[in-house]
Amino acid sequence: MGAPEPMSRAAVELATSSPDRTQAMAAAFAQLCRPNDVIGLEGTLGAGKTCFVKGLAVGLEVEDQAKVISPTFVLLRRHSGRLTLYHFDAYRLRDGVEMERIGCAETFESGGVSAVEWADHVAQCLPPEHFVLAIMVAGMTERHFRLTGHGPGPEARLDGFRQALSDWRR
Numbered sequence: 001m002g003a004p005e006p007m008s009r010a011a012v013e014l015a016t017s018s019p020d021r022t023q024a025m026a027a028a029f030a031q032l033c034r035p036n037d038v039i040g041l042e043g044t045l046g047a048g049k050t051c052f053v054k055g056l057a058v059g060l061e062v063e064d065q066a067k068v069i070s071p072t073f074v075l076l077r078r079h080s081g082r083l084t085l086y087h088f089d090a091y092r093l094r095d096g097v098e099m100e101r102i103g104c105a106e107t108f109e110s111g112g113v114s115a116v117e118w119a120d121h122v123a124q125c126l127p128p129e130h131f132v133l134a135i136m137v138a139g140m141t142e143r144h145f146r147l148t149g150h151g152p153g154p155e156a157r158l159d160g161f162r163q164a165l166s167d168w169r170r
């Protein structure tokens with residue numbers, strides 16, 4: 001039997017029981033976000049990816065919350081706040097060509113926080129260091145979340161998220 005994985009590498013498992021709770025969790029998540037953080041969101045239609053981004057916008061003090069809606073057809077919406085929120089939606093993409101065409105690499109490094117819905121569609125576009133939040137539908141209003149860190153920086157920060165999000169621990 002090998003040595004157990006160090007705590008910081010283990011995924012953070014969370015759960016919520018309503019859209020409001022998901023938004024509150026996302027707002028708390030935002031408190032730990034830093035410039036140039038990229039969060040890939042995975043989960044089926046209606047899992048709660050946009051709901052999470054709306055909460056992120058609250059935590060990032062985005063000025064016009066009503067404008068935080070799914071960017072499915074425009075691919076990217078930019079929202080000014082304490083940190084700028086870049087909200088991508090790769091639902092209708094099958095690879096990273098269009099993401100690259102709109103300059104996602106520069107956007108990821110422009111000092112804001114990027115959230116990418118359907119990140120699994122454009123995995124090759126994500127920078128080497130990023131987070132992935134996978135959302136699972138566990139019931140009518142139950143959602144399970146699994147946060148992983150990719151690259152040494154995000155991996156090292158997982159324990160901070162685990163502690164700060166203890167109200168939503170599963």
Ligand SMILES: Nc1ncnc2c1ncn2[C@@H]1O[C@H](COP(=O)(O)OP(=O)(O)OP(=O)(O)O)[C@@H](O)[C@H]1O
Nearest residue numbers: 016017018019022045046047048049050051141143
């Ligand atoms: N615990 C919960 N967290 C988030 N959303 C929830 C929860 N319980 C129920 N819901 C409902 O699930 C739906 C989530 O919709 P949302 O648009 O956020 O999903 P999405 O993953 O972005 O979907 P899409 O793939 O279409 O972009 C909403 O109708 C919301 O009310």
Ligand SMILES: [Mg+2]
Nearest residue numbers: 049050070117
């Ligand atoms: Mg969505």
